[in-house]
């Protein structure tokens with residue numbers, strides 16, 4: 063008995079933590095399948111031991127995505143989760159339960175289960191007034207500003223017979239193509255990758271800068287209409303009408319009458335879903351009639367009139383042939399597993415990522431091992447386990463995999479910092495891959511936008527014409543025109559493109575330098591806080607971390623960069639070539655110091671300007687914008703629906719609360 067209690071408590075604790083990683087941080091550490099297995103164990107144990115019931119158990123509560131960066135809003139109708147299963151038998155059980163519960167004819171609607179993050183779009187008289195996340199099911203985060211940037215969410219609905227009050231509920235997702243693009247950029251920045259499009263979508267929806275959200279190409283799929291005076295009693299018909307109103311309803315939903323028809327739908331989409339532009343992780347099976355739905359009711363966590371059947375992630379088994387290492391432009395070394403080619407989710411897989419030394423150790427990997435590979439949405443698949451049974455009878459088994467000690471490119475001894483998982487090649491000045499990688503980053507479209515490909519960079523590097531990106535500005539027409547396969551036009555084009563890059567604005571030049579952890583957004587933040595490079599070079603850790611979103615890790619990386627003579631000389635050479643190392647006149651002219659020294663927290667929704675506009679105004683006027691209330695807060699700029707937690711904290715700390723008009727007077 064004591065044992066069971068301990069196990070239940072441990073499971074609850076673990077599941078709470080995984081919920082937090084998944085919903086709030088958008089960085090899960092275990093797979094959904096493993097999570098669902100733990101949850102099932104908890105549910106089964108709790109069913110056997112009703113005396114250990116706890117209303118706060120993760121088995122009876124919706125996992126919450128609430129963080130304190132957004133105002134919270136109550137849901138008029140609760141937003142629940144779905145009961146889920148991986149077993150066809152449980153789908154049949156569900157069907158029979160419904161049949162028994164209703165004891166009258168009924169119809170089922172089968173839909174794809176889109177794997178993103180849920181949203182409730184509130185339309186009043188056809189206008190989008192609010193968009194709220196699921197939160198804990200009873201209240202969610204108000205992310206209206208961000209949702210307004212999603213192109214297939216109409217701000218005004220079409221048609222005349224619209225209900226006065228309407229909640230369109232659906233999923234916000236990131237198509238595969240955008241997900242891969244974002245992860246490619248994060249990889250270049252050596253930022254942690256999103257495990258799958260779902261985490262990328264939920265992470266994006268909770269960003270504080272709507273402009274970044276707008277650039278990420280989120281999409282919505284609407285799967286439910288709630289409200290008073292709905293047009294019909296059929297969920298299916300209402301969704302069809304919603305499509306005419308302009309909402310994006312998938313045309314894959316089908317009506318079914320029997321378990322067999324449901325299984326046909328499941329089997330069809332288990333194959334066909336691989337051709338969809340977005341991720342799906344199962345199908346949802348719902349009772350069609352709204353009256354029947356109400357009669358069946360809900361638990362505190364999910365409706366009794368629906369169930370989700372989830373697809374298993376696809377796995378393959380293959381032999382590990384070797385482990386090789388790749389060096390990135392910041393010197394980070396990543397291990398790659400080379401496998402005997404094997405078919406997985408329709409593509410031939412030859413490589414899998416191994417992340418870092420700890421991941422290799424955890425798998426206890428040996429060359430020749432039979433390993434399980436899975437494609438969970440990553441750019442390249444990952445190894446999830448080793449077949450230990452197979453190892454026993456395996457005559458081909460080789461050495462235990464040990465992380466490389468030398469750089470595969472330049473032979474320098476690798477280093478690993480104490481609190482980091484990654485190994486680095488410290489030879490930033492002489493390691494060819496790093497040098498070429500930095501030049502490739504420097505010229506990308508979003509940095510200096512110079513039209514030159516990796517092959518040309520390698521060619522010019524091998525010929526000794528460039529040793530770093532600043533040498534691009536020394537290139538002469540004569541240097542290029544005589545190169546093999548080059549002509550006058552290509553030589554002239556490159557010279558012109560290089561010349562043009564001298565007018566690229568300061569923030570993009572900062573990004574182009576390729577300082578570890580300094581991505582586009584960070585570069586923008588730095589540029590507005592330190593309007594020229596000399597100020598940035600002189601900035602202390604404290605000054606750097608006082609800028610919004612700049613933490614210790616980024617600050618330390620900047621300090622390290624500017625303390626290396628080779629990088630300082632590089633920056634000076636770029637300066638001599640005439641690149642932009644300060645904010646342009648017009649940006650500077652608009653700047654004031656009216657809010658100098660003041661820290662302001664923004665909370666609630668506003669009428670006169672958007673949150674982002676207010677944020678920009680604070681920065682433009684020399685103030686600091688912070689996400690949470692603390693003893694350093696000077697003002698709270700409060701709109702409607704300010705989060706109750708923030709309000710209470712503000713009153714406790716005695717922070718002054720001002721409204722939109724007061725704020726605008728401050729900067730008049």
Ligand SMILES: NC(=O)c1ccc[n+]([C@@H]2O[C@H](COP(=O)([O-])OP(=O)(O)OC[C@H]3O[C@@H](n4cnc5c(N)ncnc54)[C@H](O)[C@@H]3O)[C@@H](O)[C@H]2O)c1
Nearest residue numbers: 080084090092093094097143144173174175176180285346
């Ligand atoms: N790996 C982890 O650490 C971890 C942690 C927490 C949760 N999870 C995963 O998340 C699941 C629980 O998440 P959840 O509560 O959001 O449930 P869920 O994602 O399994 O199902 C409910 C959600 O499905 C979505 N949905 C998509 N298409 C739909 C449709 N056509 N009709 C209705 N709803 C539709 C809705 O947003 C709804 O909220 C777990 O089963 C687990 O797989 C994983």
Ligand SMILES: [Zn+2]
Nearest residue numbers: 469472487493
């Ligand atoms: Zn090296």
